[in-house]
Amino acid sequence: MRELARRISAARRLTIVTGAGVSAASGVPTFRGPQGLWKSFRPEDLATPGAFARDPQLVWEWYDWRRKLIDGCQPNAAHHAIAAWSRRPGFALVTQNVDGLHERAGTQHVVRYHGSIWNLRCATPCEAGSREWEDRTVPLPCVPPRCPHCGGLARPGVVWFGEGIPEEAARAAQAATACDVFLSVGTSSVVYPAAGLLVEAKRHGAFTAEINPESTAAAGIVDVAIAMTAEDALPQLHRFVESE
């Protein structure tokens, strides 16, 4: 932890990648965890274009349920520690989370790698193209919701399994791999291409670290693996950096 704090304190460019584990203490269930279940469906079977094509009603009921759940959650100590770092020059946060809790904690320069659960867009798409709109209504008055432009089906503005990363987010994340310290927090590091960012940062000569209470696919690659929860490790790390 001290070594990582020294590296962060000396870094000109700090990049943090977060996954569902960062929001676990806020009460947002992770996908690969014991509470990651909804009506005995697996998220991997619902968060796909195929599932939406087969049964948009079912997929939207699941998203509406998640939106309600997230709406009642607050950012935790991990989000706040990251928000404090985000005011440093050379900082970048790439999050796989769609919950918006980093933004609610006041984090600047957030790259939303997998979109936002609060955004919708036309599923067709119509003349509105891939333009998204924000809708924070909880619960949604009509499920599945409709595109205001063409009246067709709307879909969540998130990246599903098997879909590509939005171009601008992919470019920003790629650029952020050119850093001095790369810290991966609360992600199982199995979902590509997010997991590849760590390898890319290493190739650029970054000092790499991971915070996750469980051992992950990245544990053997990083310079430092801290086996702690994000909400315990990050505030402590923040204090160490402050005292450097």
Ligand code: NAD
């Ligand atoms: P994941 O569910 O695959 O993995 C979560 C990881 O967090 C695990 O490795 C687990 O050991 C770790 N973890 C659990 N509690 C933790 C804690 N308190 N502190 C630190 N780590 C903890 O999540 P993923 O790797 O982010 O990938 C799944 C995809 O699902 C993401 O890309 C994301 O789009 C989506 N998702 C988002 C949310 C959200 O927005 N909060 C929640 C679930 C899934």
Ligand code: ZN
């Ligand atoms: Zn439309």
